[in-house]
Amino acid sequence: MTDWNAMSDAEFRKEVRGFFEAEYPEELRHLPHRPKFAEIEHWHRKLHARGWVAPAWPTEYGGMGLNAAKLLIFYEEQQRWGVTRGRDMGVQMVGPLIIKFGTRKQKDYWLPRILSCEDIWCQGYSEPGAGSDLANLRTRAEVDGDDFVINGQKIWTTMAHDATHIFMLVRTDPNAPKKQQGISFLLAPMDQPGVDVRTIATLSGETEFCEVFFDNARTPRENLVGELNKGWTMAKALLSFERIFIGAPNLAQNALGQLESFARGRGAFDDPVFRDRFAQAALDVEDHAALYARFADQLKRGETLGADVSMLKIWVTECFQRITELMIEAAGPDGGTIGPLQVGNVGVDVLSSFYKARPTTIYGGSNEIQRNILSKAVLGLPG
């Protein structure tokens, strides 16, 4: 088995880039939506055959075992070439949790099925009354013989309509003194009478989000991961890497590239006001990348990231939004038109970029929540 970490960064980047450029299907590059599994199945097979489905997992579980430095390179190349993340909730979220907190039996059963996408996962965290205040969740799971019985509702469950399983935070002790206590981490099959999925149409007309209703749905007790009532701490323990990933410069960089070619084609640079606003946005992206590099270096040195990493997400998502807003301005009277706008021989879908940027300041902890975190954990402001 190849020890990727022994390679130089440059060698490894070349290897990853070479594979993506040679093997990734052209029609799937820079997909504007999240694909259903059937759409990307042939790509997933290639990735699986190469053993590259789970770059961050240890090799003993079928991952690539990449260290933080190599992992960043892998994701940078993935985003650079516009390679879809695919249906990666299993690999990114539930897999690492099972690896860290699961039993031997759980690992042996679930992990290979995640890698092969025999099981396709969705994440059941948010609820109608538990968004930013996630610990307020109410979906109940009660022991009944060898099963848990689940009642309640999850929402904003990405791609639940194309998932076979859900990993969820559920309330197992409604009498715990603090709402963060009494929450457990549970795995459940979707294909059963007590589970009902409805898609939610978004502003962009996509249906990636779903509501999932549980009416006496059942899952075996052995599908509890980790200790009963300890789910909150477990879910939080895995956020460190996600927090730099969510603050990576790529989305904004790609949008800036799009803005530049679109604005150039449309002659928007003739306007000095537009030039200045473009320069502002471009410098916002460049200087963010400098800050991102500082955090990435920290990871590469093997340090744990502190709460201050939240600022990457705040800056880059708001910057991404401004860039897509500039695209609409540059479109002039076409600013409300759905579908690709022709510039030279390429089509730029201005509205789709705009819509894509909107939820970035909401998901992964809204930017307001990130500001709360920074003000208390980094600036030490009271109350």
Added chain:
Amino acid sequence: MTQTDMLSSDQEDLRLLRESARTLFDRAGGSSRARKLRDAGGGWDPKMVRELAEAGVFGVTVPEANGGLGMGLAAGGVIAEEVGRVIAPEPVVATIGLSLGLLRRLCPDHPKMAQLISGETVLAVAWQERGPNGAPAETTCRYADGKLTGSKAWVVGAAGAHGFLVVAEGDDGPVLAMVEAAAEGLSVVKRTQADGSAMGELSFSGTPAEELARGARVSNALAEAISDATALAAAELVGLSERALEITLDYIKTREQFDKPIGSFQVIQHRAVDLHVMREVAQAGVREVLALMDRETDPKIRARLASRAKARAVTAAKKITRDAIQLHGAVGYTDEYEIGLYLNRALVLSAWLGDDAYHRRLWFEAREEEGAAQ
């Protein structure tokens, strides 16, 4: 040694440099020293200049062969940040970036080099001119037969300098000439700045001057020195912003209204976070620029990088110092409070060598030119 080891030993050198500069300034009284000097008439302290020189500050970017430390702009930036933190009025960036930036490129063996590095002499650089409408204009100041005629404007450090390095037009292109402060036919008018310092407007009428260099190399060296000084001024603003935000955070943690520290109100917290994020982005961006400039030799790319740094640092410093006044409330508007000194210094440093809008324009034009050349 691997690349990482080299990098970390460089980082260690910079850390030590930062510590010694900070200790030196703190021992001298921090920002209260700036207030005293301002109230005493807006000059600087020659004793401080010598102490800084002893610590190697002025020669930081001068090659070791010419009597400096040879540590590059990244190290110059560390010093500039510390100068900014205590809003020191000594012309540190002007000396490192402009005076020594010109001399080390044009006449590294001139005896004035050693005197500048040792702090014995301070020379102010006069390169800009004011046109009839008050805005910057082309050079018309003449140098011929050892004499200068014409005028110069926006000369930083003019009050207190022992002499001037003047960029003038000679018979066949630009000339760098040196004038003693006491030279005949030189008049210096001081224009008081927001921070109490003075910029000089010089006029020469047949003023005797020593020619140091002539020809295209003068304008090339000037452009390079301006790039250096611009990036270092950005670093000074980063240090200034950092300290201004610290002062503001201390204030909102202790000032109570409605029986609570005002820093416990979410609207205040979110504003403070935005300033903090802006400062972090500015620090990361400017430090990256200085490191890149040390590795880059193409003067046009170096100029573009310097513009990126100044545009970012001015944007951040303006926002931070102005919001700092708002977060202090009424006391922020008094002269008595420390925070106002930072606002005033930020105004002066922002205007010097071009503000954010100006540098965004230069940056964009440079980027277009590079794009077209590819």
